[in-house]
Amino acid sequence: MRKVMMPLFALLALAACQTVREPVRSAFTQQQVAALAGNGFSPAGDNWELGMADRLLFATDEAVLPPSRQQGLGRMVSALVGVGIHGAEVQGHTDSVGAARYNDALSRRRAQAVAAAMAGGGMDSGAIRVVGMGQRDPVEDNATAQGRKENRRVVILVTPADAMVP
Template sequence: MSRLKLALFALIFLAACRTVPPPAQPHSGFTAEQQAVLRQIGFQPKGDQWEFGIADRFLFATDESRLMAAQKDSLAHTATALVNVGIVSARVEGHTDNTGTARHNEKLSLERAAAVADALAQGGMQRNRLIVRGLGFRFPVESNATPEGRRENRRVVIIVTPEAVA
């Protein structure tokens, strides 16, 4: 019985002496320089990925997928800034409001995302490193009951992650 008590005491003593490491800090996978550039050009962290914030989304007119010249210039600047810090891939997600059929909105949202991806490619990102998705009206950020809400839902979001996108 005394051996059991001794072994138990030794385990308790060793456990009490063990150094507990500090809790792990969240690691985004991006360098400090990359994170600074992402913030500077309007991206916001969301878990392990970064995406354009609400004010920086690319909004479209009803039933429209063409970018204005100023939007193309902004995207070229964004692409150049990303490539300059080694962020060479992204996911581009197009969205619509709920006017029109689901089929039409799927096509339109894909066209919107493709227009943004093409502009990013013009700014220096490789087009084959950009994943383009059309998500239709499935993920609204505002209510489609008002003109303002519908306008906010006609958007494209650019998402970057530390992992390479193939």
């Protein structure tokens, strides 16, 4: 009997030490996730990111959005605001052509152009954080024309704090 009871007690003791883990909860509602995914955003850790390389590239030394891009951003922002996403971080980027100081300013102007279009779409301009990344975070090799083109971009990042009711 003792031989049977010892392993049983050991199993019970181990079972009592098991930690019950809570299911992982998203900081975003189902409606917010659907709106983000439906507008081309992808999960990036706890955040959602719209890498606009396929959608929003800039020509060399340009920071102006064509009206069609402004309208597209306005529709996207309207959908996000409609599900309670009230802010975002807008990161401008450049290729490595030119001086670093100039590229920092150019990347900021690109981000500001996108932020202005987002504000025009209904997002509170005070809830949009503009960041000029310059040439510091390339996604492609700047040694080729195609790589430089991909690096002249804007990225929009939505954090859980942006999805909270103001």
